[in-house]
Amino acid sequence: MRHDRIIINNARTHNLKSISLEIPKNKLVVFTGVSGSGKSSLVFDTIYTEAQRQLVETFSSFARARMPKLSRPDVDGIQNLSTAIVIDQKRMGTTLRSTVGTATELYTYLRLLFSRCGDAFIGPSFVFGFNHPSGMCPDCNGLGVRIKVDVDQLLDRDKTIREGAITHPDHKVGGWNWREMVGINLFDVDKKLKEYTEEELQDLLYAEAVPITKPHGAGTYAKHFEGIARRLERTYLDKAPAERSITQKDAYQKYFRYSACDSCGGSRINEKARGVRVNGKTIPELVQMELVALDGFLEAVGGDVARPIVAKMRQILSHLIEIGVGYLSLNRPVATLSGGESQRVKMARQLDCDLVELMYILDEPSVGLHPRDTDRLVGMLNRLKEKGNSLLVVEHDPDIIGAADYVVDIGPGAGADGGGIVYAGPVEGLLHSGGPTSEYLKKRSGIQGTRKPWNDCIEISNATLHNLKSVSTKIPKGVLTCITGVAGSGKSSLINEVFLGENKEAVVIDQSPLGKNVRSNPATYLGVFDLIRKEFGQGTDAPPSLFSFNSKGACPKCSGLGTISYEMHFMDDVKVTCEECQGKRYTEEVLSLQYRGKSIHDVLTTSIQDLRTFFENPGITRKLNILCDVGLGYLALGQPLSTLSGGEAQRVKLASELHKRGKIYVMDEPTTGLHMADIERLLSIMKRLVDEDNTVVVIEHNLDIIKHADWIIDLGPEGGSEGGEILFEGTPQDLLSCERSHTGKYLNMLQALATQLRL
Numbered sequence: 001m002r003h004d005r006i007i008i009n010n011a012r013t014h015n016l017k018s019i020s021l022e023i024p025k026n027k028l029v030v031f032t033g034v035s036g037s038g039k040s041s042l043v044f045d046t047i048y049t050e051a052q053r054q055l056v057e058t059f060s061s062f063a064r065a066r067m068p069k070l071s072r073p074d075v076d077g078i079q080n081l082s083t084a085i086v087i088d089q090k091r092m093g094t095t096l097r098s099t100v101g102t103a104t105e106l107y108t109y110l111r112l113l114f115s116r117c118g119d120a121f122i123g124p125s126f127v128f129g130f131n132h133p134s135g136m137c138p139d140c141n142g143l144g145v146r147i148k149v150d151v152d153q154l155l156d157r158d159k160t161i162r163e164g165a166i167t168h169p170d171h172k173v174g175g176w177n178w179r180e181m182v183g184i185n186l187f188d189v190d191k192k193l194k195e196y197t198e199e200e201l202q203d204l205l206y207a208e209a210v211p212i213t214k215p216h217g218a219g220t221y222a223k224h225f226e227g228i229a230r231r232l233e234r235t236y237l238d239k240a241p242a243e244r245s246i247t248q249k250d251a252y253q254k255y256f257r258y259s260a261c262d263s264c265g266g267s268r269i270n271e272k273a274r275g276v277r278v279n280g281k282t283i284p285e286l287v288q289m290e291l292v293a294l295d296g297f298l299e300a301v302g303g304d305v306a307r308p309i310v311a312k313m314r315q316i317l318s319h320l321i322e323i324g325v326g327y328l329s330l331n332r333p334v335a336t337l338s339g340g341e342s343q344r345v346k347m348a349r350q351l352d353c354d355l356v357e358l359m360y361i362l363d364e365p366s367v368g369l370h371p372r373d374t375d376r377l378v379g380m381l382n383r384l385k386e387k388g389n390s391l392l393v394v395e396h397d398p399d400i401i402g403a404a405d406y407v408v409d410i411g412p413g414a415g416a417d418g419g420g421i422v423y424a425g426p427v428e429g430l431l432h433s434g435g436p437t438s439e440y441l442k443k444r445s446g447i448q449g450t451r452k453p454w455n456d457c458i459e460i461s462n463a464t465l466h467n468l469k470s471v472s473t474k475i476p477k478g479v480l481t482c483i484t485g486v487a488g489s490g491k492s493s494l495i496n497e498v499f500l501g502e503n504k505e506a507v508v509i510d511q512s513p514l515g516k517n518v519r520s521n522p523a524t525y526l527g528v529f530d531l532i533r534k535e536f537g538q539g540t541d542a543p544p545s546l547f548s549f550n551s552k553g554a555c556p557k558c559s560g561l562g563t564i565s566y567e568m569h570f571m572d573d574v575k576v577t578c579e580e581c582q583g584k585r586y587t588e589e590v591l592s593l594q595y596r597g598k599s600i601h602d603v604l605t606t607s608i609q610d611l612r613t614f615f616e617n618p619g620i621t622r623k624l625n626i627l628c629d630v631g632l633g634y635l636a637l638g639q640p641l642s643t644l645s646g647g648e649a650q651r652v653k654l655a656s657e658l659h660k661r662g663k664i665y666v667m668d669e670p671t672t673g674l675h676m677a678d679i680e681r682l683l684s685i686m687k688r689l690v691d692e693d694n695t696v697v698v699i700e701h702n703l704d705i706i707k708h709a710d711w712i713i714d715l716g717p718e719g720g721s722e723g724g725e726i727l728f729e730g731t732p733q734d735l736l737s738c739e740r741s742h743t744g745k746y747l748n749m750l751q752a753l754a755t756q757l758r759l
Helices: 039-057 061-065 106-117 176-183 198-206 228-235 246-255 283-287 291-299 306-322 339-350 371-386 398-402 427-432 436-442 491-502 529-540 600-604 618-629 646-658 676-691 742-758
Strands: 005-011 019-024 028-032 075-079 084-087 145-149 210-216 219-225 256-260 359-363 390-394 406-411 420-425 457-463 471-476 480-484 507-509 563-566 574-577 664-668 695-699 711-716 725-730
Touching (some): 005 039, 019 406, 019 420, 028 039, 028 371, 028 398, 039 075, 039 084, 039 406, 084 339, 106 283, 106 306, 145 228, 306 339, 306 371, 339 359, 339 371, 371 390, 371 742, 398 427, 398 436, 406 436, 420 427, 436 676, 457 491, 471 491, 471 695, 471 711, 480 491, 480 676, 491 664, 491 711, 507 646, 529 600, 529 618, 618 646, 646 676, 711 742
Parallel strands (some): 028 390, 028 406, 084 359, 480 695, 480 711, 507 664, 664 695
Antiparallel strands (some): 210 219, 406 420, 457 471, 711 725
């Protein structure tokens, strides 16, 4: 048996059509195909899932007995698997305490450097740690920010406590906190808050520890009452808004205000630690530097004690700078990084891993990268490969595909029309395979067609936010404008903050997640599920609420989820199909009710395309047609949003906005996760919006979108402090001659490639 290949026999996960395949090991293997073709089903749900299952099988029987049994993916067998490591776009931390410095261990080495070489010797390195009581700023507990409750949002002064005067979700009427407030007899719960004295309000909000004794059964219980504002500030102190559920995120935005800590200035450490210097610099100064500048500072730090520490730090920094995130700082919370930035930081960390024969699985590592940085990414992938590892990469980017040793093209279509192997072999043979990927690679063209002229515009004057250097520019009205430039050059600052700050009526289609709630699906997101349940209720003489898997029709064992989740702590959570409902989410009573020959489960598992003529309500049909227009007709109507690819999620959001009649549309990298065929469809939607005289502004790195723009605003030349300038404003054709622009350089290369392909 050959051990230099991963051998897959008859994979049938989701839409895979009994795929049998041999994948070379210790190579860079790219899996491509249109969105929904089955790439993730093969790579993540089959190969990775089986690698994870086989790893668990090596644990002791004692350990396995205390773990849920992992289900084998729907495949006859997979041989020669290695230990798998997924480098995905999930954020690396959920609290404000996790920073780029802590996530990369750079801050650990920085603490060591200051404890050994600081000019005011303190000693142990934990004295400089903002997550340690000995080092953290006592006023912000090491967060660098202060959190305060907005009392005007928290209290409805026209109500009594019994009526719900405390508006935060933690104090909802009927809840535990509400019942306790009503029962402790500390406050008059039937007096409107506007009638409270200032002292009574202060006690309600900020009392420290008021003793309470209350009869309970045959005895009494004793505890201390803490003011509601004080308790909320303490409870939510460590939580980062970016990673909380939708309702909790709303609570943050509405009820809390953040400000930099006055004591430590955001550096997180106490006064004693802030006073120590190395080569004239303090930790507060260093953690605010961009990584490129920090590397330059460390280059000048000498001495026998410092040398090994500095060498390790500069090695890690070199990986981060090379992968294109040199504009970040050590103090940046990882919860605020984009998915692409998070993935690149994880990848840089892996370059320091000394384990070999691993199987790295990457999900669209080119997301958020300018073509200039994609070249660097390929170099890092090859270095991981050269260390003796296998790389399985799900990717659409032509440059990543072109750099592969081996390509697996899955399709040819999406959903039921996909799931087959269109081509598997060396990259040189892909162009002759006849599949959609081959055809779109061969017909890639340079700049073609005419540009739509414009007369009116929206002006931006002297923008200085973040790294923007007094930028003034014009956003044309009624045309497609692309905002381009390398990562960190200021594109998002200019558009998402400055432009949208002045044009709040704009329809925004950004990269924020649709939600992690597995109960959400395309039907609920577009608001069509209520109409469907109503139609089912009318057709079966049953209450519409019975057809909700969030209500009384839900399976009692899994609460309508269809799966039961087990938290593994040291591994990803494991989900198993509910044995009671077999994953169907509903009770037998509900499943027995049929409308036009289908149960509610049948409808939720049917493709959107096949349901377009099923319902009588024209409102349902119209919204299903919109989903088909954006190329999502192959999705099951009830597919959880949490299982969608990045490109699919973007298009669900686009579909939800298309029915609106806005005049300004702003899209933030809408090609994320899209195959070249899907990009063509997306471009046609953009053109349709422009033809209807809408202003469409797109932040984008993809050259196949950029070349079709009517107007381009290019920022740079680099990221961070080296960016923030307008390099170019004009048409794609004119951008070709802008020597300072990295975008212009790669657009020229696309022109040359297109000419070569035509020859």
